[in-house]
């Protein structure tokens with residue numbers, strides 16, 4: 025769906041922000057899901073299931089019966105708007121914690137004109153890339169070995185079908201001159217929190233056809249600029265957590281083992297009935313992804329994109345009071361170290377979580 029919108033969203037287009045069907049979960053069940061999640065965070069899932077035998081299984085069964093009323097899962101196109109003005113963006117999307125695509129907003133930005141695999145290789149080919157999670161099979165993101173290689177090697181591999189994928193690469197953190205190629209005035213206008221704009225950070229994603237990033241979410245906001253190739257985003261709101269069953273991993277990076285592109289309905293039976301948003305970003309598109317909105321991202325072609333991220337406690341709390349509050353009790357790493365590590369290289373957060381024995385024990389229980 026492609027809509028052009030100026031000013032207020034007319035009544036007939038109000039459905040733009042409410043197209044996913046309800047999961048029909050009962051409020052009491054939803055509250056209990058988050059209570060269990062909090063207990064998991066502090067005690068670990070195994071212990072919680074021992075202490076409250078049957079609670080989780082009963083809850084999951086009731087929730088399955090509710091969502092079943094939807095029938096088969098549907099894929100709904102994410103709103104894509106040309107000329108989306110600032111006021112409408114804040115009112116209809118930011119304030120409602122809802123993602124949206126600014127279609128073609130960045131097509132004339134320097135990054136879209138200038139950056140290519142060859143250009144990056146020529147100017148930054150010697151840079152070190154840390155791959156924390158680069159396998160292409162179903163996996164726990166924290167299980168994969170860490171690998172270092174140069175940007176030039178990674179890019180050469182892409183030409184030969186390599187699935188090594190640089191995620192969250194801190195190229196713009198290391199080379200601040202590159203930030204000028206991302207329209208700073210536009211970004212400032214679309215930041216939802218100017219006070220913490222000093223904590224803004226950029227993460228580059230580049231990889232070949234067939235690479236992807238498993239289903240995950242985080243508490244920061246993101247304006248994602250697609251620069252080269254196409255990128256498919258599948259998204260669902262934080263309320264879908266009971267369906268995709270993420271472990272309470274005490275990290276800023278929350279993930280689920282559910283794969284929308286190869287669903288395992290035995291392990292995630294509710295997913296058969298859930299709705300998803302989907303969009304394919306083209307070069308020059310900018311996606312706004314609010315805090316805690318789950319997303320699975322894949323590259324149908326080789327692709328370069330950059331995420332511009334910042335923190336906003338108000339929107340994060342509004343999106344999920346539970347997840348936001350639990351961030352204060354993160355251990356993998358703790359919230360302050362996490363913020364500093366994100367500014368330096370987001371991958372170090374994933375790398376640290378891998379080596380946190382207690383966390384691995386929590387997450388790698390059989391059946392997870």
Ligand SMILES: O=C(O)CCC(=O)C(=O)O
Pocket residue numbers: 191229236237246248255319321322329331
């Ligand atoms: O492009 C990707 O593979 C993932 C992007 C992403 O998850 C993000 O920017 O938050």
Ligand SMILES: [Fe+2]
Pocket residue numbers: 240241319
């Ligand atoms: Fe993400």
